[in-house]
Amino acid sequence: MANAGYQVSVATVGEIVGLIHAAGVSPSQASPETILRIDLYGTAVVLEEFGRVMAHDGSGVVISPQSGHRLPALTVEQAKRAGTPDEVGAVGALLMGPDGGFITGSDFLMDGGVTAAYWYGDVAEVRAQ
Numbered sequence: 001m002a003n004a005g006y007q008v009s010v011a012t013v014g015e016i017v018g019l020i021h022a023a024g025v026s027p028s029q030a031s032p033e034t035i036l037r038i039d040l041y042g043t044a045v046v047l048e049e050f051g052r053v054m055a056h057d058g059s060g061v062v063i064s065p066q067s068g069h070r071l072p073a074l075t076v077e078q079a080k081r082a083g084t085p086d087e088v089g090a091v092g093a094l095l096m097g098p099d100g101g102f103i104t105g106s107d108f109l110m111d112g113g114v115t116a117a118y119w120y121g122d123v124a125e126v127r128a129q
Helices: 032-052 085-096 114-122 122-128
Strands: 014-023 056-060
Touching: 014 032, 014 085, 032 056, 056 085
Parallel strands: 014 056
Antiparallel strands: none
16 A cells, blocks of 8 residues: 555555554645545545555544534634543444444544534534624
């Protein structure tokens, strides 16, 4: 699998059974062109290359920014706390483990309730004013 100018072979690392891809940028970090290049095209390349070397019954998880659920970025005052790596990792472990075998093509929004508040809670009331 080609990556950043070097080659990784299955013979070197052993059978590849799982991938968690978490690269991405949000509207508060980058232009629309950069977001499309990294989040869309970059993810497609990672999945295509992974698919070439993945073991039979392997699995993959793509973690993307929550901004796909709403367009404008929240202000600092509106945002709730950031998730921890362990919290995100627990969902990845579920999806890639034996208990997640039946879960496919799903969207798990992990934002501590920020999007719900944006659309329906206190943040929605502030936006309406």
